[in-house]
Amino acid sequence: MKNTFRDFLNHLRAERNLSPNTIAAYKLDVRRYVDYCLECRIAYPDLISMQLVLKYLEELSDIPLSAASLSRNLSAIRMFHRFMVNEGYSKTDPTDQIDSPRLPKRLPKVLEIHEIVSIFHEIDLEKDLGVRDRAMLEILYGSGLRISELLELRKPAILLEDGWIRVMGKGFKERIVPFGNEAKRHLKNYLKNIRPFLKNDIKAGNIVFLNRSGAPLSRMGVWKIIQKYVKLANVDKQVSPHVFRHSFATHLIEGGADLRAVQEMLGHSDIATTQIYTHLDRDYLREMHQTFHPREKIRHE
Secondary structure: OHHHHHHHHHHHHHHOOOOHHHHHHHHHHHHHHHHHHHHOOOOOHHHOOHHHHHHHHHHHHOOOOOHHHHHHHHHHHHHHHHHHHHOOOOOOOOOOOOOOOOOOOOOOOOOOHHHHHHHHHOOOOOOHHHHHHHHHHHHHHHHOOOHHHHHOOEHHHEEOOOOEEEEEOHHHOEEEEEOOHHHHHHHHHHHHHOHHHHOOHHHHOOEOOEOOOOOEOOHHHHHHHHHHHHHHOOOOOOOOHHHHHHHHHHHHHHOOOOHHHHHHHHOOOOHHHHHHHHOOOHHHHHHHHHHHOHHHHHHHO
């Protein structure tokens, strides 16, 4: 089992073209599963039964893990077993007849437009780091980047005058994302007047967003910056960098943007992932129906 696990990791790195974060997640989940099999005195893949997999998932649910985490673990275990069958390590796949746990549909957390305006309003543009923070948050909201994409953004990837960014997304897939005039104005100010005085040539390279020491910002650094302005703006929500991405997509779709265009900008490979952003307030939908549907107009008249 241990040798098979090692070969599986090499397969993920060399052939699946997965992101480092995805590989790390699979590694963690499958290693825990392999350790469980070894604890059950199972050293060879063909000795693993469906009952053992179900028992393992039951123990995970008792921790307790959420339905989403259980689904992710089962997905990793499925991939591991399919790899073993395809490579001849095993003749059978015990996960074939196991259904994934049913996941509740969760709407993403979204900021209202006035909340975003309030957060931006609290940024002090008289301070160098304020100029940086405004440019960074304008790009997060204006282009819907993932936090990893923002942190890895490099100067050559920005077509400033044209208002485009080349983004290297999940699975090393490149996409071109536009950004608006407000983001352009604040990013231009930061790149011209602030970044040259922040950068540490040894640490910074071409990375766009830097900390006060001239090194690339970290995830925790961006999270702390966001919490600072959320608190100042009295926004009573849990706001992570990803909430700006959710807000970007939601506000575009609510404004009438084509779903496939938003899918392209977000870098989703499956449009079903993008469709979660089509949620609208039901009271708003009811109001629109009662206001504009011809049968409703007749009733009111």
